[in-house]
Amino acid sequence: MATGSSEEVLAVDVQNLIESLNQADDGGAETAGNEAEDSMTENLPEEGSEVDLDVVELASTGEGLALYKGSKRVYIVPFAVPGDTVKAKIYRHLRDENYTVADFISVVTPSPERDDSRVQCKYFAACSGCQFQMLDYAHQLRLKKRIVEKAFRHFSQLPPELVPAIQDTIGSPLQYGYRTKLTPHFDGPPGGRRGNNKQPFGSRPPIGFMLKGKRSTLDIEDCPIGTDAVRLGMKRERARMAVEYGKYTRGATILLRESTKRVPKKTTTTAAEDNSSSLSQPPSERETAAKDSSPPPAAEEDDVVRVETDEYTDLKTCVTDNNGTSTEYVGPYVFHNPAGSFFQNNNSILPVFTDYIRQHILPPSPSSSSSPDITTTTTSPSPPPQIKYLIDAYSGSGLFTITLSSLFPGGSVGIDISDASITYASRNAASNSLLSSSPSPNSLSPDGGVRFLAADANALFTGPEVLGRYPPDETAVVLDPPRKGCDAGFLRQLLAFAPRRVVYVSCNVHTQARDVGVLVRGETAGSGLQEDDGAEEKGGDDAGGKKKEEKEKKKKKTRYAIESIRGFDFFPQTGHVEGVAVLNRVDE
Numbered sequence: 001m002a003t004g005s006s007e008e009v010l011a012v013d014v015q016n017l018i019e020s021l022n023q024a025d026d027g028g029a030e031t032a033g034n035e036a037e038d039s040m041t042e043n044l045p046e047e048g049s050e051v052d053l054d055v056v057e058l059a060s061t062g063e064g065l066a067l068y069k070g071s072k073r074v075y076i077v078p079f080a081v082p083g084d085t086v087k088a089k090i091y092r093h094l095r096d097e098n099y100t101v102a103d104f105i106s107v108v109t110p111s112p113e114r115d116d117s118r119v120q121c122k123y124f125a126a127c128s129g130c131q132f133q134m135l136d137y138a139h140q141l142r143l144k145k146r147i148v149e150k151a152f153r154h155f156s157q158l159p160p161e162l163v164p165a166i167q168d169t170i171g172s173p174l175q176y177g178y179r180t181k182l183t184p185h186f187d188g189p190p191g192g193r194r195g196n197n198k199q200p201f202g203s204r205p206p207i208g209f210m211l212k213g214k215r216s217t218l219d220i221e222d223c224p225i226g227t228d229a230v231r232l233g234m235k236r237e238r239a240r241m242a243v244e245y246g247k248y249t250r251g252a253t254i255l256l257r258e259s260t261k262r263v264p265k266k267t268t269t270t271a272a273e274d275n276s277s278s279l280s281q282p283p284s285e286r287e288t289a290a291k292d293s294s295p296p297p298a299a300e301e302d303d304v305v306r307v308e309t310d311e312y313t314d315l316k317t318c319v320t321d322n323n324g325t326s327t328e329y330v331g332p333y334v335f336h337n338p339a340g341s342f343f344q345n346n347n348s349i350l351p352v353f354t355d356y357i358r359q360h361i362l363p364p365s366p367s368s369s370s371s372p373d374i375t376t377t378t379t380s381p382s383p384p385p386q387i388k389y390l391i392d393a394y395s396g397s398g399l400f401t402i403t404l405s406s407l408f409p410g411g412s413v414g415i416d417i418s419d420a421s422i423t424y425a426s427r428n429a430a431s432n433s434l435l436s437s438s439p440s441p442n443s444l445s446p447d448g449g450v451r452f453l454a455a456d457a458n459a460l461f462t463g464p465e466v467l468g469r470y471p472p473d474e475t476a477v478v479l480d481p482p483r484k485g486c487d488a489g490f491l492r493q494l495l496a497f498a499p500r501r502v503v504y505v506s507c508n509v510h511t512q513a514r515d516v517g518v519l520v521r522g523e524t525a526g527s528g529l530q531e532d533d534g535a536e537e538k539g540g541d542d543a544g545g546k547k548k549e550e551k552e553k554k555k556k557k558t559r560y561a562i563e564s565i566r567g568f569d570f571f572p573q574t575g576h577v578e579g580v581a582v583l584n585r586v587d588e
């Protein structure tokens with residue numbers, strides 16, 4: 001079970017529910033372990049039978065946790081919310097995992113929170129996505145706040161006093177029609193083993209998403225969380241497959257990625273053209289339209305969705321070529337991306353989200369904060385130095401590096417393991433007039449510009465570039481790793497580097513909580529760095545004294561305090577939430 005995986009998250013929720021049931025029980029002395037054993041020896045309903053279950057909790061994976069006839073065994077049932085009584089079919093009793101998995105059949109008595117008229121998708125309760133559709137949106141946001149709370153309670157391994165109250169989840173402006181990327185798939189023809197099956201399909205295979213709880217694909221005509229352009233793309237791809245299915249001998253995933261061509265209605269000076277546009281200006285004060293060098297949409301007029309505003313017309317199309325380019329606008333910035341590589345999937349929330357990161361990447365000014373600045377040492381009356389440098393680890397095609405760069409006069413560097421994303425990141429910096437004046441495209445020199453490096457994030461700490469050139473006291477780091485989080489080596493090196501401020505963004509709040517726990521507990525700065533042999537100390541001269549002082553400093557523990565944590569709803573109708581944790585180095 002990988003840390004922060006759905007299986008682990010579910011297992012933790014089940015265990016906590018069993019413990020709370022035990023505590024509520026009169027005979028509370030019984031342990032969760034005993035209870036689990038009892039639940040396996042009790043008469044369990046037969047696999048395949050249908051039973052009524054009372055849903056008492058919502059797991060952080062989006063499923064309901066239910067009980068059967070007063071027993072304390074936990075049943076996992078999807079598409080159900082606390083307060084529901086549902087009819088479910090027992091799928092499997094999992095002895096090791098200590099729970100039973102069941103398929104949802106129907107609602108017997110609805111929870112007061114449930115209103116099925118809210119459901120906008122005809123595949124609800126069959127497709128594995130979008131389990132929250134029956135809930136009011138405000139309620140979905142409250143549930144996501146709770147998911148973040150539980151993640152930090154159970155996965156950070158921090159005492160409660162070190163975790164501030166989780167703030168309210170910021171909602172998505174669009175709650176349907178928001179996903180700029182969908183990837184329906186189809187399976188290969190039956191009867192063959194991977195790769196060896198050369199038989200063509202006899203008819204168009206089902207194209208869609210996984211059936212909930214099954215290893216088969218549900219044919220999906222339309223997906224209402226997709227944007228209009230993506231939904232049109234889905235229709236077009238299904239029509240193409242109805243003709244071309246015979247060409248395929250294997251299963252495949254179809255890329256549907258929205259791309260925007262922005263056509264201004266009146267001439268505006270672009271940031272790229274305006275030489276007076278200063279890097280230190282916030283984007284709101286720059287001219288609006290960033291230079292768009294994207295090609296015009298090649299699609300037929302029928303495949304173009306037009307979105308009109310006072311200033312421009314957006315022509316939205318759907319890219320299906322993984323090696324193609326997609327273009328998105330976030331506020332005044334334009335981003336070109338390799339269509340098959342990572343870019344955030346909900347464009348509607350990105351202006352709100354990137355503004356929030358802009359507001360929090362630097363410490364609050366003393367006048368705007370009632371609490372003392374915890375990065376200021378208590379013994380020194382002098383204010384801490386200004387933060388001038390930004391490191392964007394796991395930068396993708398530069399979303400944060402570019403939207404934050406005007407706050408960092410010293411310079412910004414983004415690093416990502418994907419060559420394609422970094423090639424586009426440099427192009428995006430140019431399109432937004434932010435390229436460094438330094439001639440070498442891979443140079444990290446902090447000269448006020450924006451730089452990108454195609455490498456593993458650990459490379460930040462292995463060369464002299466960042467360690468030598470980005471003073472930790474004047475550097476902020478934004479982290480946005482993939483779902484599995486940061487690796488232990490990266491966190492150790494980050495602690496050794498000890499930047500003043502860290503903003504950790506993640507689409508998996510469980511691995512985020514784990515990693516934030518590591519940063520808050522801290523490690524000895526300098527661990528992993530080469531130790532000196534202490535020869536100079538023996539002389540007891542000035543140089544020796546300095547060396548000793550230096551060594552003492554290295555031994556100091558670097559740790560962080562959490563300033564704030566909150567979720568952003570990038571994924572309405574689902575149980576997923578994007579977390580943002582803001583951390584300050586604690587100087588002791």
Ligand SMILES: C[S@@+](CC[C@H](N)C(=O)[O-])C[C@H]1O[C@@H](n2cnc3c(N)ncnc32)[C@H](O)[C@@H]1O
Pocket residue numbers: 342343344393394395396397398399400415416417418421455456457458480481482483
């Ligand atoms: C969640 S995405 C974030 C991208 C970007 N911050 C954004 O919002 O568009 C995670 C990124 O981490 C990159 N990545 C994965 N493993 C990495 C590693 N070991 N070192 C550097 N980047 C990595 C992926 O290529 C991907 O672009």
